[in-house]
Amino acid sequence: MSLPSDDILTRPLGVPEPADASLKGRLARLRARLRPAHVYAGLAALPTGALAILLIVGDPRGGEPRTHAEIALREAPADQPRPASMEQPRMAEAEPAPPLQRSAEEVESASGVTVFRPSGSAAPSEAVVIRVPTVSVKLAPAPDARLVERGRHGAMPKVGEGRLRPLDLYARPEEPGSGPRIAILLTGLGTGQAATASAIVKLPPQVSLAFSPYGEVERSAARARDFGHEVMVQVPMEPFDYPDSDPGPQTLLTGARPAENADRLAWVMSRVPGAIGLANLMGSKLITDATALEPLLREVAARGLGFVDDGTAQRSLVASLAAKTKAPAARAEIVLDAAPRAEAIDAELARLEAQARAKGFVLASAGAQPLxxxxxxxxxxxxxxxxxxxxxxxxxxxxxxAGTRLSRAE
Incomplete structure (x- = not known):
């Protein structure tokens, strides 16, 4: 089949199309010259894209789907209120500016709600305890400027005018009453956030809490005082199997120079504002060494603090050296969780009651374990x-x- 040279499909590039040629006329002549068989064969050989081009030739929009819609705005009837979205914005009336958002600590402090979180995290990854304190006995604010002096490691406790001691000012007042009395010191607080929070809110406020000197202990101890617990700080002391058993940095050692132990003790005493005194953290060796223990107790007395031996070390010299140094000191007679099983702890609590009825007063200690x-x-x-x-x-x-009475019970 031969096609005229003016046909758009066969005309060589560069050859001008006839002056009277139009798209519609060219297509008409093309359809007339092609027989149906040729058309069908040609369409079958065309690629899909080319076929689509043929179908949309003559459409200025290239075959795109389109529609036409008329949009007319009508006024709402006079008797119907305008929607709120159609109203013109109004100028805000003058009113006091809202207060700036406060930090979580400020909100907790103002509301009295206590929230315990793991250290260094905004979102809790461990157990979180939220509780509004209902405290009948308020402890004295700490630190009190009258009982503080600056030291190399920070604020240090001291005896104030009139021989006012931190032991007296920061202690929880003993509620009036009669009958047998029991005192319990819970040690090891501050290193586990969940256990610390649990002890603070679950235990009666008469239970005293001793904090390890490590970590963010100051805030945890302040929370404990908010709930009515008096607090102590533990002194890391050398055990017999040191360094296999290591209390931690700043441990007082029997072989250290006196000045070195004194500096480490000063660091410990600066860690917890409002502490009534110190308790041992391990220390089975140092607590039996008079040369290392005596300077510690003398410093305790000079600072107006007390010292509690948790009763875990055998052959302790605390009671005898306390009398010599005039340091307020006592030793726990019963360690409630020496065997950390529920039935064993319950048995020791029953023994504690029996001894209190027999003696009138007993001091016990325990570790801050969930059980x-x-x-x-x-x-x-x-x-x-x-x-x-x-x-x-x-x-x-x-x-x-008190120290003499406890020393006879050893």
């Missing part, structure tokens, strides 16, 4: 109904001859 906290909290719920009073540890330190 211990749960068993002590359960035991203490109806203690008053059983005729026994729970009192703070400061009752042992401020009672005349």
């Amino acid at each position: 211990t906290i749960e068993r002590v909290a359960r035991w203490a719920k109806d203690l008053d109904a059983r005729g026994i009073r729970l009192v703070p540890v400061s009752a042992a330190l401020r009672t005349p001859a």
Whole structure:
């Protein structure tokens, strides 16, 4: 089949199209010259894209789908209110500016709600305890400027005018009453956030809490005081198997120079504002070494603090050296969780009650383990109904001859 040279499909490039040629006319002549068989064969050989081009030739929009719609705005009837979205914006009336958003600590402090979180995290990854304190006995604010002096490591406790001691000012007042008395010191607080929070909110406020000097201990101790617990700080002391058992940095050592141990002790005492005194953290070796222990107790006395031996070390010299140095000191007679099992802890609590009835007063200690906290909290719920009073540890330190009474019980 031969096609004229003016056909758009066969005309060589560069050859001008006839003057009277139009798209519609050219297509008409092309259709007339092609027989149906040729058309069908040619269409079958065309690629899909080329076929589509043929179908849309003559459409100025290239075959794009289109529609036409008329949009007319009508006024709302006079008797119908305009929608809120159609109203013109109004100028805001003059009103006091809202207060700036406060930090979480400021909100907690203002509301009295306590929130415990793991250190260094905004979102809790461990157990979180939220509780509004209902404290009947408020402890004195700490630190009190009258009982503080600057030291190399920060604020240090001191005896104030009139022989006012931190032990006296920061202690929880003993509530009036009669009958057998029990004091419990819970040690090891501050290193585990969940256990610390649990002890603070679950245990009666008469239970005294001893904090490890490490980490963000100052805030945790302040929270404990908000809930009515008096607090102590633990001194890392050398055990017999040191360094296999290591209390941590700043440990007081029997072989260290006196000036070195004094500096480490100063660091410990600067860690917890409002502490009534010190307690041992390990120390089975140092607590039996008079040369290393005596300077510690002399400093405790000079600073107006007390010292509690948690009762875990054998052959302790605290009671005898306390009399020599005139340091307020006491030793726990019973370690409640020496065997960390529920039935063993319950048995020691029962023994504690029996000794309190026999002696009138007993001091016990325990570690801040979840099981211990749960068993002590359960035991203490109806203690008053059983005729026994729970009192703070400061009752042992401020009672005349308390150390002597405990030393006979060793």
